[in-house]
Amino acid sequence: MTAAVSDYHSWFSRRALSMPPSPFGQLVPLMRDPEMKVLCQGVPPDSCFPLLSMTCKLLDGSEVVLSEADTRLAQRYPPFACGPLREWLLRHVLQLHSPPLAEWDITIAAGSMSSVDLVCAMLVDPGDVVLIEEYSFLAGIDALRSYGAQLHPLPLDAEGLRPDALERACTELAQRGLRPKMLYTVPVGQNPTGTSMTSQRYAQIYDIARRFNILIVEDDAYFYQQHVQRGAGCSDSSTSAAGIPATSREEMPLPGMSLGPSFLSLDSDGRVLRLDSFSKTLAPGFRLGWATGAKPLIDRYNMLAYASSQNGCSLSMMLLGKMLEAWGDAGFEAHLRKLQSALRSRCDALVAAAEAHLGPAALGPGAAASWQRPQAGMFLWCRLANRQKTTEELVALMRQHGVAVMPGEFCSAAGSEDGKQCPYLRLSFVASEGEYPEAMRRLGGLMQSLGGET
Amino acid sequence: MTAAVSDYHSWFSRRALSMPPSPFGQLVPLMRDPEMKVLCQGVPPDSCFPLLSMTCKLLDGSEVVLSEADTRLAQRYPPFACGPLREWLLRHVLQLHSPPLAEWDITIAAGSMSSVDLVCAMLVDPGDVVLIEEYSFLAGIDALRSYGAQLHPLPLDAEGLRPDALERACTELAQRGLRPKMLYTVPVGQNPTGTSMTSQRYAQIYDIARRFNILIVEDDAYFYQQHVQRGAGCSDSSTSAAGIPATSREEMPLPGMSLGPSFLSLDSDGRVLRLDSFSKTLAPGFRLGWATGAKPLIDRYNMLAYASSQNGCSLSMMLLGKMLEAWGDAGFEAHLRKLQSALRSRCDALVAAAEAHLGPAALGPGAAASWQRPQAGMFLWCRLANRQKTTEELVALMRQHGVAVMPGEFCSAAGSEDGKQCPYLRLSFVASEGEYPEAMRRLGGLMQSLGGET
Numbered sequence: 001m002t003a004a005v006s007d008y009h010s011w012f013s014r015r016a017l018s019m020p021p022s023p024f025g026q027l028v029p030l031m032r033d034p035e036m037k038v039l040c041q042g043v044p045p046d047s048c049f050p051l052l053s054m055t056c057k058l059l060d061g062s063e064v065v066l067s068e069a070d071t072r073l074a075q076r077y078p079p080f081a082c083g084p085l086r087e088w089l090l091r092h093v094l095q096l097h098s099p100p101l102a103e104w105d106i107t108i109a110a111g112s113m114s115s116v117d118l119v120c121a122m123l124v125d126p127g128d129v130v131l132i133e134e135y136s137f138l139a140g141i142d143a144l145r146s147y148g149a150q151l152h153p154l155p156l157d158a159e160g161l162r163p164d165a166l167e168r169a170c171t172e173l174a175q176r177g178l179r180p181k182m183l184y185t186v187p188v189g190q191n192p193t194g195t196s197m198t199s200q201r202y203a204q205i206y207d208i209a210r211r212f213n214i215l216i217v218e219d220d221a222y223f224y225q226q227h228v229q230r231g232a233g234c235s236d237s238s239t240s241a242a243g244i245p246a247t248s249r250e251e252m253p254l255p256g257m258s259l260g261p262s263f264l265s266l267d268s269d270g271r272v273l274r275l276d277s278f279s280k281t282l283a284p285g286f287r288l289g290w291a292t293g294a295k296p297l298i299d300r301y302n303m304l305a306y307a308s309s310q311n312g313c314s315l316s317m318m319l320l321g322k323m324l325e326a327w328g329d330a331g332f333e334a335h336l337r338k339l340q341s342a343l344r345s346r347c348d349a350l351v352a353a354a355e356a357h358l359g360p361a362a363l364g365p366g367a368a369a370s371w372q373r374p375q376a377g378m379f380l381w382c383r384l385a386n387r388q389k390t391t392e393e394l395v396a397l398m399r400q401h402g403v404a405v406m407p408g409e410f411c412s413a414a415g416s417e418d419g420k421q422c423p424y425l426r427l428s429f430v431a432s433e434g435e436y437p438e439a440m441r442r443l444g445g446l447m448q449s450l451g452g453e454t
Numbered sequence: 455m456t457a458a459v460s461d462y463h464s465w466f467s468r469r470a471l472s473m474p475p476s477p478f479g480q481l482v483p484l485m486r487d488p489e490m491k492v493l494c495q496g497v498p499p500d501s502c503f504p505l506l507s508m509t510c511k512l513l514d515g516s517e518v519v520l521s522e523a524d525t526r527l528a529q530r531y532p533p534f535a536c537g538p539l540r541e542w543l544l545r546h547v548l549q550l551h552s553p554p555l556a557e558w559d560i561t562i563a564a565g566s567m568s569s570v571d572l573v574c575a576m577l578v579d580p581g582d583v584v585l586i587e588e589y590s591f592l593a594g595i596d597a598l599r600s601y602g603a604q605l606h607p608l609p610l611d612a613e614g615l616r617p618d619a620l621e622r623a624c625t626e627l628a629q630r631g632l633r634p635k636m637l638y639t640v641p642v643g644q645n646p647t648g649t650s651m652t653s654q655r656y657a658q659i660y661d662i663a664r665r666f667n668i669l670i671v672e673d674d675a676y677f678y679q680q681h682v683q684r685g686a687g688c689s690d691s692s693t694s695a696a697g698i699p700a701t702s703r704e705e706m707p708l709p710g711m712s713l714g715p716s717f718l719s720l721d722s723d724g725r726v727l728r729l730d731s732f733s734k735t736l737a738p739g740f741r742l743g744w745a746t747g748a749k750p751l752i753d754r755y756n757m758l759a760y761a762s763s764q765n766g767c768s769l770s771m772m773l774l775g776k777m778l779e780a781w782g783d784a785g786f787e788a789h790l791r792k793l794q795s796a797l798r799s800r801c802d803a804l805v806a807a808a809e810a811h812l813g814p815a816a817l818g819p820g821a822a823a824s825w826q827r828p829q830a831g832m833f834l835w836c837r838l839a840n841r842q843k844t845t846e847e848l849v850a851l852m853r854q855h856g857v858a859v860m861p862g863e864f865c866s867a868a869g870s871e872d873g874k875q876c877p878y879l880r881l882s883f884v885a886s887e888g889e890y891p892e893a894m895r896r897l898g899g900l901m902q903s904l905g906g907e908t
Contacts, residue, residue: 014580019600023864024592026849030858037893039881040860042645044679044832045800047886048793049737050777052513057506075737110564110741110763117762126468138478143761146473191496225498283503283529285768287564307597308571309564313767314739323504339502346499378498395480404484406494410477427493432501439491 003210005270008296011181011215013147016122019303028079049075056319060334064323074318081314082108084321089290095329096257097265097274097292104270105298107305110312112221112277112289116140118304119217119273120147122297123181129173131183133161135381135411135424137191137219140184152180153413158372160195161185163204170212182215187263188230189222189377192411192426196230196376199261206266214271218263221277221289222377224336227344228252230260230375249348254340256333270294273301278320280378281339286316343378349433350380356437357444358382369425369447380427381408386450391419397449403442457664459724462750465635465669467601470576473757482533503529510773514788518777528772535768536562538775543744549783550711551719551728551746558724559752561759564766566675566731566743570594572758573671573727574601576751577635583627585637587615589835589865589878591645591673594638606634607867612826614649615639617658624666636669641717642684643676643831646865646880650684650830653715660720668725672717675731675743676831678790681798682706684714684829703802708794710787724748727755732774734832735793740770797832803887804834810891811898812836823879823901834881835862840904845873851903857896 009017031038051074054066066074073081089106093099109115116139124130126148132141134153144151152173154165166183173180183205187197197205209216229252264274270293277289289312291301305311324332351373360368363385370383382405389397391407398404408424431439463471485492505528508520520528527535543560547553563569570593578584580602586595588607598605606627608619620637627634637659641651651659663670683706718728724747731743743766745755759765778786805827814822817839824837836859843851845861852858862878885893 015600015602018602020596022593022596023845024860026845027858027860030849030852033853035856036852037857037889037896038885039804039883039893039897040858041882041884042832043738043884044734044793045796045884045886046737048513048789048796049739050512050514050789051737052511054508054510056508058504059502059506060504073739075739077738078741081739110568110767113761114564114763139476139761142474142476146469146758146761148469148472280498283500283505284497284531285503285527285529285535285772287532287764287767287769304600307567307593307600309568309763310741313564313741313770315741315770315773316767318739319769335502335504339498342499342502350493378496391477391480395484398484398490399487402489403491404481404494406481428495429493430495430497430499431492432499435491439493442491443493 003213003269005294008294008300011123012300013121013123013125016300016304019307021303022306043076046072046075051075058323060331062326064319064326066318066322070318070322074315076314078108078311078314078317081317082311084325085317088321088324093292096259097262099264099292100266100268101270101294103295104293105295106290106292107298107302108311108317109275109289109291110309111287112219112275112279113139114309115275115289115291116143116219118301118308119275120144120149121304121308122300123215124149128181129178131166131169131180131214132413133185133190134413135192135408136184136413137186138410140219141411141413144184149181151413156190156193156195158195159201160187160190160197161201161205163201163208166205167208170208170214174212180214182217183209184217184219186219186221188220189225189374189379191222191377192379192406192408193381194372194374194377194379196226196374198230202261202263202266206263209271210269216263216272218272218274220262220274221280223259223262223276224281225339225343225378226255226259226376227340227347228375229255229258249344254337254344256337256340257329264292273297281336282320286313286320288312288316288320343429346429346433347374347380349436350427350429350440353436353440354380354382357440358447362444363447367447367451378428378430380429382425382427384423384425384447384450387423388420389450394419397446401442401446403439403446405443457667457723459748462748462754465577466754467575467577467579470754470758473761475757476760497530500526500529505529512777514785516780518773518780520772520776524772524776528769530768532562532765532768532771535771536765538779539771542775542778547746550713551716553718553746554720554722555724555748557749558747559749560744560746561752561756562765562771563729563743563745564763565741566673566729566733567593568763569729569743569745570673571597572755572762573729574598574603575758576754577669578603582635583632585620585623585634585668586867587639587644588867589646589862590638590867591640592864594673595865595867598638603635605867610644610647610649612649613655614641614644614651615655615659617655617662620659621662624662624668628666634668636671637663638671638673640673640675642674643679643828643833645676645831646833646860646862647835648826648828648831648833650680650828652684656715656717656720660717663725664723670717670726672726672728674716674728675734677713677716677730678735679793679797679832680709680713680830681794681801682829683709683712703798708791708798710791710794711783718746727751735790736774740767740774742766742770742774797883800883800887801828801834803890804881804883807890807894808834808836811894812901816898817901821901821905832882832884834883836879836881838877838879838901838904841877842874843904848873851900855896855900857893857900859897
């Protein structure tokens, strides 16, 4: 069965539909013709650009050199600097996701936050219903709300978004005559809950999206941060990775580039817009990511990007493009393994410290916290036995106990009120392993002051 | 007389008013406290960041080195990388504009296009009236239109926006019960007309804005591109710089950092939001600019920036911050003089070639083009004797004659229809001087094919 999308316009916002293609586009073919005398550029003389060349020492001991020609392009507008990165991305996306769609494309984004913003601009009119995991990316929730989206939170379990809940929500909305504009989902190393979808989930959710003709926005910022191979002892929650002892985990192979399914890899209809980020894979300071999907979606994205954040920083594009080119697949995979290994050992260390200081032995069975060990990402989603404090009181307790974590209500798509309803904390395992025993000891003290179940 | 703005909320869009401050802000003081154990960051371990250090050779023969510590910060999120650039900008803005307002601030922007977008997001609801020069920045017009602004075009003369026309428009709109949301103006080296405002104009326009309680968005991307000192023989159009022979121009001092007035420098009320760009001053590839204005405006800007383009690329921020720090005022001024000198001689060369190939001697009095020599920026706004072709036909003629220029209708705030109504072309003088005789010869051929006045 296929259900190819034919009417993208019914998804686009009024703003997206009103944005004209840049008229400058008519001049671009002329500007690229070497026979032309070109007097339509709006860039200062490149003989005045301040940088002549660049050399970057890399962590792995190698160097990336930008020649004078590269450096000149890196100082021009993004269309002149994106070449090497765009080529790498096209090949990389094909290799990892083999999109089954005939007409797909990618575009470079000025960071994943910018692509979430542009997706909102592209799709959301005030009042539009957006399906979203009940806990999700904080700034993504704020962006969606600011565009007037009516968020419809969906529950998660140990394997992420629950298909039964999605189907029920779609049915109920349809009965009320409402068509959700999109499902916004973080499928791997979900922020903040740490869950990752199984292959089965992807298929079930894609099937529901097809039946109800919904667009899936797959914000997969943590895709490369898988520190346990998906499917390794996690086909259901009863045998989840949380149950694998740390010693066995140490021996499990790191995923490297074997990263498993995505909605993009299933998308024969053209109903998936996938957002990737370099922020969690390389570093956030490059402010680069990319979006992949059906050509009409990417074209519309670019029409909006041209008059806002554009496609990111040329200097970063050239630098990453040249670095990835020099690394080759082997170098990129080596980097991923290093990252995955660092996150795995940090995750183990945080979980061990949490067991020692937040578990029943330390806090007593009534006041102990609980969690599921994540297989991807950098967050441990920690359920408190009790939470009768407001956000403000909780922040004051953090200051008093000398430990800073994220109150779960910050990530709530349902809205936070004063935080008392939210029994979760998000703990990130980014700091080095040595930090965790003391951090968890302090957090245990904070939890003790919250008291046990009431 | 003062008319300090007290009610910024009446200017803000519904979206700006609905955007919550990032809840993360409550955690930032904790994260900065060295006594804290911090488990709330969302950045991958910096031990995995790919870049170790960087060395940039500069055009002026000097070097900028980013140490390992700088390079680590340059790979983090912008708040950790913005320090050196923000310090330089605060000092620089104070030196150039001495804002008379007590509570002003700056924020770094992800390029000037991103700041125009965020200004639209901050201020424009569908249907809002925006006052704008009749010809203006192409992508700015598109951005404003996409947010649903009703553009109200105002005529320009040789000194830029006409105050009498602004006053009449405000009066007429007030009679219809309409309050414009803002005046969007490009006061120096106006894109595309090349005009620059005199001191008198600034005072007159600011006074009108005060009387009608209008916000002025001063998009001053070409401020640093002044190649003739403002006021040097240009107090009115009859003695404009166009009348100064090239030989005298060669001897005139370059402005350097003596750049004259701005709306920001007059703004005792807090009704100016000034946008600056590094794209036309250093290079567009850094994708950085900055916004300056009353603190409530900058705070609201940042609330929107946090969930969209953020404040630009950390790597660029650190690199420019360190470069400007190393240059000092003398180095920055030397760079400006180099840029201003390059633009002055290119402008002279383009005007000389235009006189030879587009003037009455070449095309005959009925078909000759006309222009005013600009004192700033990089555009010559060229009026055709005749324009009976559509945009498409004009682009085809460009291809045929081997010369690419920008059709004036691309820059029309009134809308372009098929272009036949617009008798202007925008010629940029960015290419090196040697290009212009042949380019103008070809353009003269194109104009001949358009025919004379009808």
